[in-house]
Amino acid sequence: MPELPEVETVRRGLAPVMEGARFAQVDARRGDLRWPLPKDFVARLEGQTVTGLGRRAKYLLADLSSGDVLLMHLGMSGSFRVTHERGESAPGAYYHERSKATTHDHVVFHMSNGAQIAFNDPRRFGSMKLVPRAKLDDEPLLRALGPEPLGNAFDAAMLARACAGKKTSLKAALSDQRVVAGLGNIYVCEALHRARLSPKRRASTIATRTGAPNERAERLVDAIKAVLQDAIKAGGSSLRDHKQTNGELGLFQHNFRVYDREGERCPTPGCSGTIKRVVQTGRSTFFCPVCQS
DNA sequence: CCGCGGGCCTGAGAGC
């Protein structure tokens, strides 16, 4: 499910209940996620305080008082649900529900502030991992990631450099987390439409022979930043699995211009095209063959 | 090194 806007939405939902709170009890109900949870997973969490909750690409990173960092990835179908139990000083303590474990709640955090945080992931492509903070720079899952698309380091010059010489399509290049970290199938399609660039165009054509950015690269960077910002404002996109941590749906799927809109009229003003679906490197691509070139 | 296809899982929806 989750691309950068969904993961960021989850982070913003979890931060108020995790930061400053301690893991009072951790239930690892099922350890065979994408990677098996380590045997000492529970022991290394219980008693630790979360000093901060960050995000890198599609990973959530919880800094712990022990010096460990808890790395979490939602895979295709992962979500976090926050409820409140006990709750001496729980922010939402007026509803004293203790939500019972539901199917596919693989890991449940019981925080010292009364928050109960359940990680639910039907397909189990998600995972969690503990890494000592000092070794984070060597972490293989993070090492090769490209720049954050909403950060200052991500600009046309950078993107052009990363795409220069690439024989693959723009769609595949933008989906490559080493080029830019956090886009997935939806937002690549949406960004390319906003930039009026064909997903089939060779990635190298956003750079000059010398690797400098051309006007396409500028448009593409602007489109990527804009679509991610818009999606975060909407709480992400809810297709089948993504929910905000309070259980509410994201709303950005209503603003899709091309994704999952095969056969519909192109929304670009003045364009008479019809949205088409093709398959690229095994994934559906949606685009307008008229205004995207 | 690069680009592609397979595989990991479960569930929803379509078609028969």
Added chain:
DNA sequence: TGCTCTCAGGCCCGCG
């Protein structure tokens, strides 16, 4: 109703 098939917000790995 129930079966079979396809497809789904990701990413690692191995092949050519």
